[in-house]
Amino acid sequence: MFVQQFFVNGLAHSSYLLGGTNTCAVIDPRRDVDIYLEAAKAMEMKITHILLTHLHADFVSGFMDLADKTGAVIYAPEAGKCEFKHKALSEGSTFEIEDLAVKVLDTPGHTPEHITYVVTDRSRSEDPVAIFCGDVLFVGDVGRPDLFPGIAEKLASNLYDSLHKIVALPDYCEVYPAHGAGSLCGRAIGAKRTSTVGYERRNNYALQLKDRDMFIKSLITNMPAAPDHFSRSSAINRKGPELVRKLPVPAPLEPKDFWEAAQREDTLVLDVRSYEAFGAQHVPGSWNIMFSAVFSTFAGWILPPDKDILLVAPSKEQAQETLAALRRVGLDRVKGVLSGGMFAWAKEGLPIDHICLISGGELNEICKSARDTVILDVRSKDEFGAGHIDGAVNIPAPELRTRHTELDKDSPIAVVCTTGIRSGIACSILKTKGFKKVYNVTGGMTGYNAAGYSAECPACAAPHLPAKI
Template sequence: MLLEKIKTPGLSHLSYLVGSGSQAAVIDPRRDCEIYVEKARAEGLTITHIFETHRNEDLVSGAPILAEWTGAKVLHGPNADGEVSYAETAREGDVFEIGQLRIEVLETPGHTDDSLSYVLHDSAYPDGPVGVFTGDALFVGDVGRTDFYPDRAREVTGLLYDSLQKLQSLGDQTILYPAHGAGSVCGSGMAEREFSTIGHERANNPRLQIADREAFIEAKLAEVHYQPPYFRLMERLNLEGGSAAPRVMQPKALTLDQLESAAADHVIDIREPGAWCAGHIPGSYCIPVGMIPAFAGWFIAEGESNALVAADQSALTTAAQHLVRIGLDNIAGGYTGVIPAAAQGRDLGQVPMIKTGEVRRRLEQKQAGWTLIDVRAADEREEAKIDGSRHIYAGHLNEQWQDLDPLESYTLMCASGMRATVAASWLASKGFGNVDVYLGSMGAWKAAQG
């Protein structure tokens, strides 16, 4: 018997390979899905079933490609806001046999209308379920977001409450296998660990502590979530069936001249913020490689071309993987060597990083034509903020930059300076000549207060 978790870094996506006898099933495969075939083959298993817990919003599903490669049947839930072209519909009570394993379907709507959970039974140990694959209904330490149907907000939140009661009825022994872990955009309160049981969640998950249905609805409606524009692309591709991921993730190597002549819609510098601020290709903006899954989809539209600037080839490969998994794989190539470019006499852009004393001085003097912009999420700002700052979430600058005066001066801040650099770099790429980054940002501000 086999049960293996496959984690996708960056997206914090969790998929699973389950096998018994000679058969195997995959739950929520990612787009670059060779890994499932390789692992199943290594165990002497044939993939016969592919189970989707819901139509994902944050990544391209690999289910249609994996089905084409293996001949496996894809199962998806009802009420998917359209026909899932590559899947059959599974409904509550359906049962699938995988060797000595039995997988039973539960309908658990709320996060999405088509959400399913798959309950895992072992026929050799029939006293209750072994585990449950919950998709985005129940996480370790959190529950699914319910903001995808704003005109039905109370209804779908109530549906999630009902679904959670159904999941809790499986028994405390049931092992929890969610579709995401900490760091995912699908929830903000997930625990750092990726193992739990229904019993442990019942005792410790803050949302499961709310016993009253109406109180649960009110608490969920008060949450603030952000939906990057690329979510709409993911939803469409996960109905139609996205194409296979490129087999080779290494972007084409570009010289500096080729980078400039490529005329890509976006030149993305994936180095660390300090490196970008110290010297960067003019017109580029900074999304550090580890932040691509969270922020690239705010600034890059479907079909737009991207050129990458990195410190080394391995970073280019990782960046390409991140982009491909969210369907933004029109990559013109990658360039390494910003310092050699300076040595060749090329002009590089620079953005200053300023400290707490300078920020405080500007605030106290009410410096004319200057604004401190806080790009953190709304819930972070509710906990603590700097008086006199203006709030614009980093992702929302994809459009709201047009409401700012490029002749004025702006300091960007967040919790540490990472997101602030993304925001400052985006403004700089749009022709804002007077931007800087608050180094340490809210962390430094709090430290200075003692």
């Protein structure tokens, strides 16, 4: 038995290659699938099975592309009522991959249709050796059951039963989850990327909640906010995502053509440069989501899916990486890329806009003297609660799309997050809403605290996250 894990930073998504000697399965694949083809080729294996644990909410999966390129059979939960060609599985279903015997457990809770694959390596033993448990069980956490309005309590109760079914497996059984630290599919997933049933039984907080009602209450309260794309990715995966090879190839656009295209009501401009570069000059009305480990999550969270996208990127390579990251969250309507970047734009004499950058020291002076300036903290409610500047207003960056009306457009607004990335996003949102006096605090609370203006914030110093933004 051979297992190889593939991890996508930011989305904190783990997929797997499960192999025998000559053939293998890919479990919960990401959308850019060449990585699996290369891995299978290196191991001299043929991909014959594609296994889905559930219809993921946080990303658009690559099972259709992988099947298209390999001819492998897609296996999926029967309860998912999937619309693509597949072999439907439910409790007790079995199949083999050479010496590997795979048995299916119904494990609803995170989603209604969730299943878990229990693997036995018969070349060594008749006992189960590993589970691929998707989002039902994580390292130190369990899958959140609150993503489906109206049935959260029912799913939490199902999750309680599913977990007790899993922990009946042997202690040594290896646990291969679909997400790690940084994923919003759980509350606080551990940084370790694999575990065992025995370790989780003894140490996972959720498995210590023996009372069903207490378990349900814990799992449906105080959950982190769910990004917008969580509400649409499951449906895309149920239908079967469009093959990447059939998607339009973004056209390189000269500045004047780019500006003309940007004026269309069904089009937005997305600038993925750093917040410093964006602040210096950018296309008026554009959105700024700096390309980082968490880019896909914030793009899927913030950008409207019914708009064509025009990209501003610092290089062709960055534009290609951005394209793949957008497709992972179902944003497939990228139609053009600015040729020559903002350097070419400026040479054409086209309009530009700016966002003023200020330091932690300047923010401190504002705190002491500029009473008319609003300090807007765009971190999450929990981060804000862990430590913030006195008098600051807390509106998480994604919520500014609708909650900007709570702010006075005529007041100067100093926007702060952890490092400047989320505040860069927030500043661009405010600019698209007509705010003029917007300032981005460089270095965010991290820099503000490092300069000694306040005590270190526990959230800013949290270890093992994919990026401190």
